[in-house]
Amino acid sequence: MRTQPRTSALGKDLLERLTPALQGGNLANALATVRESWTVPQLIALLTHEQPDIRKVAALALGLMGDQSSITALAVALHDGDPMVTQMAEHALWSIWFRSGRCRAVTLLKQGCCHLNHENYDSAIEKFSQAIAIDSAFAEAWHQRSIANYLAERYPESIADARSTLDRLPQHFGAMAGMGHCHAHLRQWPEARHCYRLALAIHPRIEGIQAALEQVEAILRDFPECH
Numbered sequence: 001m002r003t004q005p006r007t008s009a010l011g012k013d014l015l016e017r018l019t020p021a022l023q024g025g026n027l028a029n030a031l032a033t034v035r036e037s038w039t040v041p042q043l044i045a046l047l048t049h050e051q052p053d054i055r056k057v058a059a060l061a062l063g064l065m066g067d068q069s070s071i072t073a074l075a076v077a078l079h080d081g082d083p084m085v086t087q088m089a090e091h092a093l094w095s096i097w098f099r100s101g102r103c104r105a106v107t108l109l110k111q112g113c114c115h116l117n118h119e120n121y122d123s124a125i126e127k128f129s130q131a132i133a134i135d136s137a138f139a140e141a142w143h144q145r146s147i148a149n150y151l152a153e154r155y156p157e158s159i160a161d162a163r164s165t166l167d168r169l170p171q172h173f174g175a176m177a178g179m180g181h182c183h184a185h186l187r188q189w190p191e192a193r194h195c196y197r198l199a200l201a202i203h204p205r206i207e208g209i210q211a212a213l214e215q216v217e218a219i220l221r222d223f224p225e226c227h
Helices: 005-023 027-037 040-046 052-065 068-077 083-098 103-117 121-134 139-151 155-168 173-185 189-202 209-222
Strands: none
Touching (some): 005 052, 027 052, 040 052, 052 068, 052 083, 068 083, 083 139, 103 121, 103 139, 139 155, 155 173, 173 189, 173 209, 189 209
């Protein structure tokens, strides 16, 4: 079901006013523009606009100012027929997930990610664990600790953290895909296949997962004893 005329006018206004700030690379101005004239519910409504450019800009705007109330609609937008809308919805979800914790927990998450980028996995895990201790509902802290455990080849611990992420945020395609990678490393092929299928059900265009699923299905087809 597409939008009504009033919503359509809002969409055109959003596109006309936000595009110059985005083209100039000024995200601060873009955020100020969005906050000045639109609410999160209005932006969510624009995700179903008939024009792909408006759906795309609405998703981008939600990445700037959306909150947890935006997650369900953005998860639906991952199935949009336009690849750019899907890409903007994915970016918006990551942005929201990274800022959806208590202030101190978000700070610790950023510090942990810095350690993770420098391959200091134990230090990263320590920071993520501190973030979890402060805000156990902060799903992204669990997910980032899952990534750190995965990169440190602690696959059972990574799976446990991925499950904790999904308990808090069932739409987290990254956690589901990551759990699939862990099962694959453990040569638990049916479990890996299950996770990859679920990740694609959440986000059909998630990068690399269709290929990973096909590899696992080939193993299960060619080596029936792996079932």
